[in-house]
Amino acid sequence: MPDQVVTVHDFTKRYGDFTAVDSVSFEVHKGDVFGLLGPNGAGKTTTLECLEGLRKPDGGTLRVMGVDPTRDPHRLRNLIGVQLQTSGMPDNITVREAMNLFSAYHGSAPRFDLLERVGLEGKLATQYVALSTGQKRRLQLALAVTHQPQVVILDEPTAGLDVQSRVELHKLIGELQAQGVTIILSSHDMAEVEKLSNRIAILLQGRIVAQGSPRELTAHGAGLTKISIQTERATVSELTALPGVTQRSARDGYDIYFTTDTAATVLTLLEHLKAQGDTLIDLRVERPSLEERFLEITGGKEVVS
């Protein structure tokens, strides 16, 4: 497709005998916010670091705006903006010096307006070591986009941020997307990825096990609908068999059912209430969240980026 910005084909990366990423392929199109999800050790950061040119792939091809990150890392630098998961800055560098230094190496004018945008306008003379974790993350994000890259790669961008900063960051990502910037995002926050991304790939043990839009991913699960019901006397708990129900649980005063036959399950529940003279407090019919779909795919493995 002509608007492909990132292409990864049959990409493999090994560390000694351990295969961290195994024949992974995906594409990211212009203006996409592409979410990479996966449990600890799934290969997300390895994939991103190979795209960034920080690591060499052992097989397959990776291209960012047509550039091979391994062969032409210098050309890549001004095309992409990166916020690494683990990186640092000199302790003694001030916010102003960092902006000046990195902008100069990108050949662009320093963007102090971005520092204002991420709430660091009053910290220009503050040394990096004196910034809070959240402030450090925000500075790194501002530095990642200061040269107006066409592709932005964010590895755990909201880790360590407070609620307000997360909201600001989400806004910034939205603005970048509106400007046509392509964003690749790795996060352990399912709600964040579901909210921000228009396409998602789920990595498990170095392989992509699911790929698509958040709606596609949740719809292509086991085809289950989640029904949550709360009644005054909780009489539905007495029901032992319901049509289409494959799993049931209880949480926060709700009885929760996962069913393949939504209409039959809801009707049976309501008929039971009427027969028992119980009163309905709340009834919710929902598609499973991305988190539930993720846990279903990964078998409930811990989600840490």
Add this chain to the structure above:
Amino acid sequence: MTAFAHHFSFEFRAGLRNRTLLLLNILFPLGFFLLGGALMTGVNPAFKDTLIPAMIFFAVLASTMLGMPDALVAARSAGIFRSYRIHGIPQLSILAMPALTTLFRVLIVAAIMIVLAPPLFNAPLPVNMGGLLLAFLLLTFACAGLGLLLGVVSPNANTTVMLAQAIFLPSMLIGGLMMPSSALPDALQKIALLLPTTHAMNIANGLGYGMETAIDPYVSALALVAGGLLATGLAAYLFSWDQDHETRRGSPWLALIALLPYALMMIVQFVG
């Protein structure tokens, strides 16, 4: 301002803000100059004849061997090089900046010593300042190269200290700084040729103070140039952006090649 100028400006100021570097580059050498100058000239009055080059070369040694490698290892371990890499900061800048800013700081310290040594300790100025300057620049080049190389090949802070001390301590003891090489036993005089300070003192004595030297000062100059070039080249070759050294191009043992010019000098002396 160019990127290089921004980088230099930042590194120089950061070196003054960083207490460890401030101590190792400026305060420690100046303190040693004042204290050592008073004590050593009291114990051994002849020491004053070589006090200026000895103290300046001590400052070079402290800054390059004790200050530079550890800062490089710490920066790599903290992921600073990764940040630099994604922002397009070249490896050349990462290696050149500490060396250049160290040279600049040591130059200031050397100037202070040259001004203070005659009135404080009655130490003579060199008859040929150019000879001393040549020795200073060549020693800084050679030691900065070694400092960079140690920072590049050393896996952690503990190893850095050990490797740096393996050069620093012998240089202090037998490298001509605390006593003239001619006062050492014959075998030690030859072994001392493994140390850059021995050659720098040889150049300073021969070309700066017009003394007779056992080895031609220009041969010593050649050894320092060759040692500096090899060490710097190897530091660039063995540089790695990451703590896992995935991008390193060769075995860290290759660093030993940097000692080849000094080893050759020593072997020639033993054989001769």
